[in-house]
Amino acid sequence: MQLNTQTKMTESIKFNFNKEVESIKHKLALNAEEIRKMEELKLGAYVDFVRASSGIAMAQRFRDKESEHQSMALLLDSKIRIGIYGDSDVAKAVGEFFEEYGNFTKLEDRRAFTNLMLTMRNNALGSIQDCDRRSISQILFSEAIESELETTA
Structure with missing residues (x-):
């Protein structure tokens, strides 16, 4: 009789344990x-930010006001999404860029934007996919831009 009760208790414990394990698995999957989904939203905001920035630069270069306005709308939307979904270091870098620079007319502006892109890249890919400043600035502006430290040394 006692063996039968122990068996029932053991089966009950196993059942409850398995039920709890399944519940944990379900929560982890969710x-x-x-x-x-959050990572997808974050990366989408980063990509749209770069797309809008390049769209504005191209539209200004060719004096296309309609394209410039469309790109400005995308830029505003992407900045808002970066503020919501982006990691804090990227949101801070975007805010600082627009507070201190906001365009690409001077070397310092392009250097700051290159730094912002490096921050986004590091955030999205991790330092394991590190890329040098010269390469990124060459891609962005067809210009090799050194860091401030490299130009003063």
Whole structure:
């Protein structure tokens, strides 16, 4: 009789344990999906920010006001999404760029934007995918821009 009660208790414990394990697995799967969606929103905001920035630069270069306005709208939208979904270091870098620079007319502006792009890249890919400033500035502006420290040394 006691063996039968122990067996029932053991089966009950196993059942409850398995039920709890399944519940934890389900919650982890939901959390993983939420994290994936948030990462997708964040990276989408970063990509749209770069797309809008380049669109503005091109529209200004060719004096295309309609394209410039469309790109400005995309820029505003992407900045808002970076503020919501972006990591704090990227949101801070975007805010600082627009507070201190906001365009690409001077070397310091382009240097600051290159730094912003490096921050986004590091945030999105991690330092394992590190890229040098000269390469990024060459891609962005067809100009090799050194850091302030490199130009003063």
